Amino acid sequence: MKKKAIVCRCEDITEEDVLNAIEEGYTDIEELRKVLRIGMGPCQGRVCIQLVMKLLEKKTGKKVSKASLPTSRPPIVPVSLGTLASDKDEK
């Protein structure tokens, strides 16, 4: 069996998954993110975003320099809800 080329390790998305989605018409990084969940796992796109941008450029001819990075939102690392909702230290 031929091995897969993994783009996003957190969400287990392959090169083929990305290329198929681009074929289907999802041709910008935000759309791909919403469809495939690339960049939405624990590492928040540290590995995959630059790979996806290169695939997009190769497939659509859209220059990476003209694209924009996906919106970055807090928290950028996993934080438990309990920690986020902790009370303030009143001391």
Add this chain to the structure above:
Amino acid sequence: MRVNGIPNVRTCIAPLKNDIKVEIQGKYANLPDAKFKENPVKTIDIDILVVGAGPAGMCASIEAANQGAKVLLVDENPCVGGQLIKQTHKFFGSKHEKAGTRGIQIAKDLENELKELEKKGEVTVLLDSTVIGYYEGKGKKYKFGVLKRYGYEGILHEIDCKSVIFAVGAMENMLLFPGNDLPGVYGAGAVQTLMNVYGVKPGDKVIMVGAGNVGLIVSYQLLQAGIQVDRVVEAVPIIGGYHVHAAKLRRCGVPIYTSYSIKEVYGDGKVEGAVVVKLDKNWQPVKGSEEKVDCDTICLAVGLTPSTRLLSQVGVEMEFVPEAGGFVALHNNSMQTTVKGVYVAGDSSGIEEASTAMIEGKIAGVSAALQLSYDKKAKTLKKQYIAELERLRDGPFGEKPRVAKNKIKKLLEKKHV
């Protein structure tokens, strides 16, 4: 992945310990049983927040504190030093900037300087801590959330600061080829961490991908650790790193194949070998040039991308500058971004060297302090550092960063004329 029972852990940066248990997470999560009520949120009010305790962040903190500013230095690792703690080689550059000294020694020197400042209460260092986001601040202050990890629990810190310096470094680039997720495929940074920080051999026979300085230096370090480096493959037709490093490797009998790449990696559950292939002028594989090479480790040294996620949350203007390694925050020669009081330094402002990262850190530190009216000959120092930075970039090796920084300067001027 789950590490010692904690889900969603970035295994790649989890500190290595005896009896560490790393598991595939599976489909279902556990409901947590940790207690949170005993860990109230702490608040810290400070002049300058420095994010990242690598060469740039440490220098920025020391410089700003020496001017009289109160500084909080935050890093997600269990110790300060950033990438310096794995750099066992001696540095190039000018005498001013510690040429001839090993990276690990520079990290220790800077750590000692920080400790002195900590004793005086000028600097606070928060380790095992990640800045998780930028939140709405009061008045002219910036507010950040910081998660400090204590074993399996975390305490949230709210940081209010007048100024912030991002010295958050960069991320290693990955390559796409079948089998790129097999155990045994490493980034060069990971290989250095295992070998030089933990004393663990990453494998017995390595193919290095990338003949830039990182690829060449790490190949030599692998040889020093008694590990066989079968070859270095490099996709472009020339060797990108310094000639001295390449020559040293070749003298040790390691061939460097330019215009070659990895086509795929094979193995049952781990790397057992790779197919390398020659590339033509258009980066396409040359048919019939495939060669199977037995190895247990693939080391990727194919460049870095600046970390920008926190910067983009703050709302600084960013542009794509290929010579800088990707999207970078536009900044002036004080290292200030397009948002007042928000500075950037080191690899996160454009991929370069540790030596220039240190000076950029100093410039950012002294500039941020000066902006808050802390001034002990700050202007003279700043001028001196800016001249030093130019001198360091003056050589032939400084060409790429010089191009990057000029582009950044022009893009900034274009936007703000």
